[in-house]
Amino acid sequence: MLQLLTLEHALEMLQREILPIEESEWVETSDALGRILAEEVRAGDDLPPWPRSTVDGFAVRARDTHGASESSPVYLRMGPEVAVDDAPGGRLLPGEAWPVATGSVVPDGADAVVMLEWTSVHGQVVEMVRPVAQGENIIGAGEDVPAGSVLVPRGRRLRAPDLGVLAAAGITRVKVLRRPRVAVLSTGDELVSPEVRDLPRGRVRDANGIMTAARLRQEGCHVVGPRLLPDDPQVIGQALDEARRLDAVYVSGGTSAGSRDLVPQCLSGLSGVRVLAHGLAVKPGKPTLLAVWEGRPVVGLPGHPLSAGLVMELVGVPAIRLRMGLDGGRRPTGITACLASEVSNTSGRMLCVPCRLRAAGDGWLAEPLWSKSAAIGTLAVADGWFVVPAETVGLAAGSLVTVLPLAGGVGALD
Amino acid sequence: MLQLLTLEHALEMLQREILPIEESEWVETSDALGRILAEEVRAGDDLPPWPRSTVDGFAVRARDTHGASESSPVYLRMGPEVAVDDAPGGRLLPGEAWPVATGSVVPDGADAVVMLEWTSVHGQVVEMVRPVAQGENIIGAGEDVPAGSVLVPRGRRLRAPDLGVLAAAGITRVKVLRRPRVAVLSTGDELVSPEVRDLPRGRVRDANGIMTAARLRQEGCHVVGPRLLPDDPQVIGQALDEARRLDAVYVSGGTSAGSRDLVPQCLSGLSGVRVLAHGLAVKPGKPTLLAVWEGRPVVGLPGHPLSAGLVMELVGVPAIRLRMGLDGGRRPTGITACLASEVSNTSGRMLCVPCRLRAAGDGWLAEPLWSKSAAIGTLAVADGWFVVPAETVGLAAGSLVTVLPLAGGVGALD
Numbered sequence: 001m002l003q004l005l006t007l008e009h010a011l012e013m014l015q016r017e018i019l020p021i022e023e024s025e026w027v028e029t030s031d032a033l034g035r036i037l038a039e040e041v042r043a044g045d046d047l048p049p050w051p052r053s054t055v056d057g058f059a060v061r062a063r064d065t066h067g068a069s070e071s072s073p074v075y076l077r078m079g080p081e082v083a084v085d086d087a088p089g090g091r092l093l094p095g096e097a098w099p100v101a102t103g104s105v106v107p108d109g110a111d112a113v114v115m116l117e118w119t120s121v122h123g124q125v126v127e128m129v130r131p132v133a134q135g136e137n138i139i140g141a142g143e144d145v146p147a148g149s150v151l152v153p154r155g156r157r158l159r160a161p162d163l164g165v166l167a168a169a170g171i172t173r174v175k176v177l178r179r180p181r182v183a184v185l186s187t188g189d190e191l192v193s194p195e196v197r198d199l200p201r202g203r204v205r206d207a208n209g210i211m212t213a214a215r216l217r218q219e220g221c222h223v224v225g226p227r228l229l230p231d232d233p234q235v236i237g238q239a240l241d242e243a244r245r246l247d248a249v250y251v252s253g254g255t256s257a258g259s260r261d262l263v264p265q266c267l268s269g270l271s272g273v274r275v276l277a278h279g280l281a282v283k284p285g286k287p288t289l290l291a292v293w294e295g296r297p298v299v300g301l302p303g304h305p306l307s308a309g310l311v312m313e314l315v316g317v318p319a320i321r322l323r324m325g326l327d328g329g330r331r332p333t334g335i336t337a338c339l340a341s342e343v344s345n346t347s348g349r350m351l352c353v354p355c356r357l358r359a360a361g362d363g364w365l366a367e368p369l370w371s372k373s374a375a376i377g378t379l380a381v382a383d384g385w386f387v388v389p390a391e392t393v394g395l396a397a398g399s400l401v402t403v404l405p406l407a408g409g410v411g412a413l414d
Numbered sequence: 415m416l417q418l419l420t421l422e423h424a425l426e427m428l429q430r431e432i433l434p435i436e437e438s439e440w441v442e443t444s445d446a447l448g449r450i451l452a453e454e455v456r457a458g459d460d461l462p463p464w465p466r467s468t469v470d471g472f473a474v475r476a477r478d479t480h481g482a483s484e485s486s487p488v489y490l491r492m493g494p495e496v497a498v499d500d501a502p503g504g505r506l507l508p509g510e511a512w513p514v515a516t517g518s519v520v521p522d523g524a525d526a527v528v529m530l531e532w533t534s535v536h537g538q539v540v541e542m543v544r545p546v547a548q549g550e551n552i553i554g555a556g557e558d559v560p561a562g563s564v565l566v567p568r569g570r571r572l573r574a575p576d577l578g579v580l581a582a583a584g585i586t587r588v589k590v591l592r593r594p595r596v597a598v599l600s601t602g603d604e605l606v607s608p609e610v611r612d613l614p615r616g617r618v619r620d621a622n623g624i625m626t627a628a629r630l631r632q633e634g635c636h637v638v639g640p641r642l643l644p645d646d647p648q649v650i651g652q653a654l655d656e657a658r659r660l661d662a663v664y665v666s667g668g669t670s671a672g673s674r675d676l677v678p679q680c681l682s683g684l685s686g687v688r689v690l691a692h693g694l695a696v697k698p699g700k701p702t703l704l705a706v707w708e709g710r711p712v713v714g715l716p717g718h719p720l721s722a723g724l725v726m727e728l729v730g731v732p733a734i735r736l737r738m739g740l741d742g743g744r745r746p747t748g749i750t751a752c753l754a755s756e757v758s759n760t761s762g763r764m765l766c767v768p769c770r771l772r773a774a775g776d777g778w779l780a781e782p783l784w785s786k787s788a789a790i791g792t793l794a795v796a797d798g799w800f801v802v803p804a805e806t807v808g809l810a811a812g813s814l815v816t817v818l819p820l821a822g823g824v825g826a827l828d
Binding site: 048 | 443444447448459461462463464466496497498499500501516517518519553557558559565566570573574575576577578579580581582583584585586602603604608609610611613614615616617618619620621622623624625626627628629631632645717718719723726747748749750771778789790791793794796820821
């Protein structure tokens, strides 16, 4: 009999048992999008390395502008222009105003910049109608990032802006974790490759393999497979034995408590493999298996594609993220939406409901999609899914729910 | 003087002016993650092609189980087992119960399946202690997706589950839009390549080029560049003239109203280019330029990296999504969070505030990050950003805000 584990408990176990990859490699910063930083990057020099103007205008001594107003302007001597790509030509003296552009180095002797719009030039005299405070319109040396401080922390999955920060600091190569190598297996005598055009009666094309592989690639994995396996304990056992030497194994089908419950049976024959959970208190997704071998996750997904897709988001993605040193147990981020119709939960388990999202007023409306758990079409119709907690008998129309994308990543909700 | 356009107005103009790419190409379904479907895909056959059992149990005529209970079981004759990978061996007769597995074809003559747990077998007799209704535990032929109906709609950015649905229907090649080719240019005499180790005084390494290129790649673009350009109207003009023949141009710097306002000047010299907006009523991001040439966007980003990163999310990403036929004007999806400290808005413009997200109770806390707009370090610290509307003088601590990721996509909030 299945011992059903709550999702929370399952995630805690994964967090405790999965060990992150330690091997790293150097890549060009420009190729590092989505990779995970293996060690923190510190700034070698101050950023900016010298005080820079943040506006177009005139560098001055702030005290020289005190009291300036429309009715009583201050007049300063025009100094040499500081080109944006050059060093200032000397030191600013009291009573002087040096033209600067946004980004220009502020000359020594100056401690503020007056914006162009509060000035007018009369020959060699600059008229100013507003005072400035010390430091105004200047970003000081190291004020952005001081030399030696952390630019980007270890374990960060690098985003486009992170690459910008690294480029600004002159860091053109970064040490990142190597990509996880993950096996994707689909079990079932009834399965045939998606390439089979005329389906023999009783057969079904494998959907989980391609779906799981794509989802893992999206997370940055190198996928081995998908590979189809018959319901043969010998074959499954050998495939699992080979696959476990990779960073993670995702196997779908053969995990239910029926007569073909082969995956847990084969796993228990492999030394060192520990089954953490056989059965999740989640609907759909009861026939989910979680195991570990030397810190590597083995995730058994249900055979039904809709269930497999949901379980992948619930525990499959957290498992591989933990293997990548990310915080896989962290609460996933979702979109708050208003439930379009009531949902009841008589399962006594946590219920995952696929839904469509529609813009409504300032917010979002979540329309639950109902289907038998074997229905696969729902996967292409759903924008995301939300949870009805186990202890809840239902949610009324108008309740607020947190909708999670059915497959994280770019454009999931386009 | 800049004519400031509201973000809403700017997005409307983009939506009206940008034409989607029309050229498409065929790719393997397994390589199609993130690509945009150029034409809808319909199911060639019913899915499933025949009625299948959704549970392990016995196929029966529902009427034969009427009245079955623990105290008064029904007894049926054992029929031949239907293997999950085979066709049933004939037609089920009244009074028979045929063993089926999850996924087995339901034999003709049967109209329901009794779950294994409500049965026991005594030799050639199957005892049932629960009745089933017609259709129970069966997914009918075409009940999931009927032949001829739309499996995945045109214009969908393909997600992992979409690939699963296509595979299930035997669709191994799909017609997708070709990738947009996009030029990324950075202007400014002060700019040097990130590879320059020892920065000459006054110079600054280009951060916008790599950041913008990475963000566009994340959206599925083929990027030409990044390329550095001096503040020379001749050079900029020629580069823009060449670049506009691609699908989109992203150029940073040279768009402020100061002395080096070269990009709008050069663009206005190119025949057929129409400037839609020079200046956005957004802080930071005022020096933003939006133009079109034959349905292709030309996006002028501010020179400051933090502003450039925000403006990229505000209008840059919507512009390229529109070129890809996606709904770029659609309201972006974000995470509802509780503001950790008060934020004031004296700008009279829409204010974008970078923030950190922290888990707090059941929800999220948004901690505003303050920095001069020239500061780039903030880009690597922020999880996302939220908006304070122009008509609002501020938001109190505890207000609910919608936090948008600083760079969409996988793991942006890991």
